[in-house]
Amino acid sequence: MSLKVGDRAPDFVLPSHLGAQVRLSDYRDKCNVVIAFFPLAWTPV
Amino acid sequence: MNTQVLGISVDSVPCLKAWAESLGGITYPLLSDFYPHGHVAQMFGVLRAEGYSERAIFIVDRQGVIQYVDVHKIDEQPNNEDVFRVLEKLEPRAAAVSAREFAAAAAPPPTADVVLYCTSWCPACRRAREFLKRHGIAYVEIDIGKDRAAAARVRKWANGNETTPTFDIKGTIIVDFDQARLEQVLGLK
Numbered sequence: 001m002s003l004k005v006g007d008r009a010p011d012f013v014l015p016s017h018l019g020a021q022v023r024l025s026d027y028r029d030k031c032n033v034v035i036a037f038f039p040l041a042w043t044p045v
Numbered sequence: 046m047n048t049q050v051l052g053i054s055v056d057s058v059p060c061l062k063a064w065a066e067s068l069g070g071i072t073y074p075l076l077s078d079f080y081p082h083g084h085v086a087q088m089f090g091v092l093r094a095e096g097y098s099e100r101a102i103f104i105v106d107r108q109g110v111i112q113y114v115d116v117h118k119i120d121e122q123p124n125n126e127d128v129f130r131v132l133e134k135l136e137p138r139a140a141a142v143s144a145r146e147f148a149a150a151a152a153p154p155p156t157a158d159v160v161l162y163c164t165s166w167c168p169a170c171r172r173a174r175e176f177l178k179r180h181g182i183a184y185v186e187i188d189i190g191k192d193r194a195a196a197a198r199v200r201k202w203a204n205g206n207e208t209t210p211t212f213d214i215k216g217t218i219i220v221d222f223d224q225a226r227l228e229q230v231l232g233l234k
Contacts, residue, residue, distance in 0.1 A: 038054050
């Protein structure tokens with residue numbers, strides 16, 4: 001079962017293809033975040 | 046719209062880089078949930094048994110609370126319209142108005158013989174103040190940079206522009222520092 005509306009998003013830090021490390025909590029109090037999970041690169045819908 | 050998009054998959058960074066390049070570049074970050082394998086997808090509850098994630102969208106607000114979840118059909122593109130609608134709900138225009146501006150907007154326009162609509166930095170406004178002082182004319186000044194309701198009134202009078210100085214002399218509106226017209230309306234000379 002995925003997380004639901006109203007749940008706190010768990011914090012994480014991951015490397016990005018643009019070179020930097022990205023931490024979700026860096027956006028706290030700054031802006032909304034749209035997290036778009038996709039299965040695999042190179043597999044178009 | 047005050048929103049950061051983050052893509053994320055279990056692919057490695059070199060793989061994501063190559064894929065982004067093949068698509069002509071992707072401006073938002075693609076995050077690599079490669080090591081530990083799928084651990085972020087796992088935390089969000091979207092890691093599939095096959096070892097890759099669902100095609101899923103989460104919207105997280107500024108307080109870190111999830112406001113939207115769409116675990117979509119994996120072989121279908123999610124609908125952007127739904128995402129925009131939720132984002133608009135999270136960022137209504139009213140939220141951009143500070144408490145002070147909101148209070149000013151709620152207050153009625155001032156009643157005085159001469160109301161001068163200005164900004165703090167406008168050079169013509171300085172000339173307007175000097176002009177009124179020189180002729181001993183009392184006036185009330187409104188800073189339309191701060192008072193957005195007043196700015197709206199000026200836009201109505203000035204063809205949609207926030208032209209300063211704008212004078213309201215007992216209901217007669219003079220847009221811009223039109224000295225001849227001012228002297229006429231104020232009964233000077």
